[in-house]
Amino acid sequence: xxxxxxxxxxxxxxxxxxxxxxxxxxxxxxxxxxxxxxxxxxxxxxxxxxxxxxxxxxxxxxxxxxxxxxxxxxxxxxxxxxxxxxxxxxxxxxxxxxxxxxxxxxxxxxxxxxxxxxxxxxxxxxxxxxxxxxxxxxxxxxxxxxxxxxxxxxxxxxxxxxxxxxxxxxxxxxxxxxxxxxxxxxxxxxxxxxxxxxxxxxxxxxxxxxxxxxxxxxxxxxxxxxxxxxxxxxxxxxxxxxxx
Amino acid sequence: xxxxxxxxxxxxxxxxxxxxxxxxxxxxxxxxxxxxxxxxxxxxxxxxxxxxxxxxxxxxxxxxxxxxxxxxxxxxxxxxxxxxxxxxxxxxxxxxxxxxxxxxxxxxxxxxxxxxxxxxxxxxxxxxxxxxxxxxxxxxxxxxxxxxxxxxxxxxxxxxxxxxxxxxxxxxxxxxxxxxxxxxxxxxxxxxxxxxxxxxxxxxxxxxxxxxxxxxxxxxxxxxxxxxxxxxxxxxxxxxxxxx
Numbered sequence: 200x201x202x203x204x205x206x207x208x209x210x211x212x213x214x215x216x217x218x219x220x221x222x223x224x225x226x227x228x229x230x231x232x233x234x235x236x237x238x239x240x241x242x243x244x245x246x247x248x249x250x251x252x253x254x255x256x257x258x259x260x261x262x263x264x265x266x267x268x269x270x271x272x273x274x275x276x277x278x279x280x281x282x283x284x285x286x287x288x289x290x291x292x293x294x295x296x297x298x299x300x301x302x303x304x305x306x307x308x309x310x311x312x313x314x315x316x317x318x319x320x321x322x323x324x325x326x327x328x329x330x331x332x333x334x335x336x337x338x339x340x341x342x343x344x345x346x347x348x349x350x351x352x353x354x355x356x357x358x359x360x361x362x363x364x365x366x367x368x369x370x371x372x373x374x375x376x377x378x379x380x381x382x383x384x385x386x387x388x389x390x391x392x393x394x395x396x397x398x399x400x401x402x403x404x405x406x407x408x409x410x411x412x413x414x415x416x417x418x419x420x421x422x423x424x425x426x427x428x429x430x431x432x433x434x435x436x437x438x439x440x441x442x443x
Numbered sequence: 444x445x446x447x448x449x450x451x452x453x454x455x456x457x458x459x460x461x462x463x464x465x466x467x468x469x470x471x472x473x474x475x476x477x478x479x480x481x482x483x484x485x486x487x488x489x490x491x492x493x494x495x496x497x498x499x500x501x502x503x504x505x506x507x508x509x510x511x512x513x514x515x516x517x518x519x520x521x522x523x524x525x526x527x528x529x530x531x532x533x534x535x536x537x538x539x540x541x542x543x544x545x546x547x548x549x550x551x552x553x554x555x556x557x558x559x560x561x562x563x564x565x566x567x568x569x570x571x572x573x574x575x576x577x578x579x580x581x582x583x584x585x586x587x588x589x590x591x592x593x594x595x596x597x598x599x600x601x602x603x604x605x606x607x608x609x610x611x612x613x614x615x616x617x618x619x620x621x622x623x624x625x626x627x628x629x630x631x632x633x634x635x636x637x638x639x640x641x642x643x644x645x646x647x648x649x650x651x652x653x654x655x656x657x658x659x660x661x662x663x664x665x666x667x668x669x670x671x672x673x674x675x676x677x678x679x680x681x682x683x684x685x686x687x
Contacts, residue, residue, distance in 0.1 A: 209582075211463070219578065220467060221460040271595075308582045309591075311599075316591035323589065332586040334463065334578050338453075338552045342574040345567065347553075347560035351515075352606060354614060355555075357599040370598060373617070 203295035205326055206302045207309045207319060209333015210247040214409035217339060218251060222331050226251040229302035233259040233291055235314050243431075244304035259294070259301065261287045271361065284314075288321035295326045306431075308333045312359075312380065337378045340405035340433045344415050349376045353438035360385035360434075364392055371396035376438035383430035390418065398436050406432040447539035449570055450546045451553045451563060453577015454491040458653035461583060462495060466575050470495040473546035477503040477535055479558050487675075488548035503538070503545065505531045515605065528558075532565035539570045550675075552577045556603075556624060581622045584649035584677045588659050593620045597682035604629035604678075608636055615640035620682035627674035634662065642680050650676040 206225045211217040218226075226232070226248055236242025245258070264283050269276040294301050305315040309330055322328065337357070341348045349355045353375040358367060360381040371377055371392055379389055382404075393399045402418035406429055418434055450469050455461040462470075470476070470492055480486025489502070508527050513520040538545050549559040553574055566572060581601070585592045593599045597619040602611060604625045615621055615636055623633055626648075637643045646662035650673055662678055 209586075212576075214465070216465040216468065217463050217576070219455070219461050219463055221458070223464060224460065308578075308586075310585045310593075311582065312593050312595075312597075313591075316594060319591060328589070330586040330589065332456075332461070332578055332582040334552075334576055335582065338555065338576040338579065341554045342453075342552075342576040345572070345574065347557075347563060349554075349556050349601065350560060351556075352603045353556075354603070354606070355601040357593065357601075359596045359598070361596050362598070 202298045203326065204300045205291065205295055205322060205328045206300065206331060207315050207328060208248075208302050208304055208331045209308045209313075210244045210304055210306055211334040212307060212336040212339035212409050213243070213247060213407065214339070215247055215250050217334050217409055218247065219331065219333065222333065223251045225302055225331055226256075227253055229253055229256050229300070231257045231259055231294060231299055232302045232304055233261065233287070234304040235261050235263060235287070238262045244306050247306070248304050256302075259290065261290075281317075284317035285321060288318045291318060292322060292325065295322075305333065306336070308335045311335050336408060336431065337380070337433055337435070340378075340408040341435055341437075343408045343413060344403050344405055344435060346403055346435055346437050348378070348435060349438050355438070360389050364388050364395075367392035368395040371398050371436070374436070377434075377436040379434040379436075381430055382428045382432040382434060384427055386428045386432075387423075389434055390423075393418070393434075393436070401436045403435045403437075404428075404432065405435060408433075446542045447570065448544045449535065449539060449566060449572045450544065450575060451559050451572060452492075452546050452548055452575045453552045453557075454488045454548055454550055455578040456551060456580040456583035456653050457487070457491060457651065458583070459491055459494050461578050461653055462491065463575065463577065466577065467495045469546055469575055470500075471497055473497055473500050473544070475501045475503055475538060475543055476546045476548055477505065477531070478548040479505050479507060479531070482506045488550045491550070492548050500546075503534065505534075525561075528561035529565060532562045535562060536566060536569065539566075549577065550580070552579045555579050580652060580675065581624070581677055581679070584622075584652040585679055585681075587652045587657060588647050588649055588679060590647055590679055590681050592622070592679060593682050599682070604633050608632050608639075611636035612639040615642050615680070618680070621678075621680040623678040623680075625674060626672045626676040626678060628671055630672045630676075631667075633678055634667075637662070637678070637680070645680045647679045647681075648672075648676065649679060652677075
């Protein structure tokens with residue numbers, strides 16, 4: 200066991216006041232904070248953390264090797280991302296072994312489709328790790344949309360938009376309530392799957408919930424030929440109980 | 444439109460420092476706070492809120508008409524609960540119409556299987572409502588268990604333990620990752636469904652995550668003849684990607 204502690208800290212959906220008191224406390228005493236970001240960008244997790252970080256906290260920044268150069272299912276993409284996370288885990292482990300604590304920042308909740316899980320998987324059992332859960336983006340999205348999503352016996356399915364059209368349609372048919380993540384360039388396929396499953400009328404599109412650029416509308420009202428949806432946009436389908 | 448604002452405030456999973464900064468701010472200025480509780484109990488949402496509430500904030504307490512006297516599928520139970528929520532909504536609306544703001548406290552996240560949704564459904568469109576999302580109990584549970592739950596293309600299904608055995612088994616077979624809510628007296632059925640679906644080995648039992656009485660163990664290690672599980676216990680099944 201190394202002597203530093205890794206704090207894996209969920210930063211919530213975007214608004215700086217939607218971090219938890221615990222996360223704010225950890226950030227306020229962090230001598231070193233690690234985060235992932237796209238090249239040339241400030242990084243979403245680091246931007247949310249900024250007002251809460253201890254003055255002079257040392258940044259340990261890891262630039263993603265790709266943005267959209269390769270599709271996520273390309274073996275070369277997978278290999279490069281695995282090497283990237285292994286490198287990041289090694290750099291963080293070196294700090295921990297030197298007795299330093301590190302706060303690893305993550306958008307949303309760390310264990311819910313978070314990048315930090317890859318670092319966690321490398322370091323679990325090798326060092327002390329404290330996970331501070333964070334508010335998932337979907338909770339902010341349905342609050343902002345005024346859309347109670349799951350009642351009583353509803354089954355809620357969280358569906359990555361990266362699923363193929365057949366799988367997506369079958370899942371939407373079976374779900375009472377659904378959240379479709381990772382929308383981005385998958386939007387045309389998602390629209391078609393919602394139509395096939397007979398759920399188009401219920402679908403609500405939410406972009407950048409709780410941030411200044413927040414956009415919320417019925418998916419049917421979102422123009423088809425608009426600029427591509429951001430990767431972190433969501434589509435919400437509320438449970439069927441509401442209509443019963 | 445009435446002139447007061449209803450703040451529907453998610454209180455998170457239980458630890459007082461897992462409320463958001465926004466929730467703490469709303470509670471700190473709340474002249475009146477409403478909450479549901481079982482008869483004779485302090486109420487979970489009110490207990491989490493206590494250290495954050497404005498001194499002298501007026502409580503508007505609504506005692507649930509039942510605890511376990513009637514099964515939730517009994518029409519008499521449903522009718523009584525509907526009347527209960529209508530009564531609560533009416534009492535809250537009267538305050539709003541008199542120009543007062545009310546903070547309605549909810550465990551976890553208000554729009555994720557929350558009681559507050561029933562009040563929201565009565566009052567939406569009739570008054571100003573601000574929803575402050577909260578950390579769902581499941582996020583605290585998987586953080587406390589050290590269990591990254593959903594990676595990459597995993598489909599995560601949230602399953603009420605109140606589903607019948609056949610439905611529960613089918614849903615567990617189809618899911619990559621799963622969270623089973625509302626465990627309580629449904630535990631024997633849940634165990635059987637996990638066994639039928641071949642997911643028993645992956646199941647982790649989490650009780651009262653982030654609270655003093657937190658209990659986390661492999662479901663297989665939880666004695667069958669123990670006292671009944673609490674209603675708010677969860678069973679977590681991590682995504683299959685981990686093992687691939």
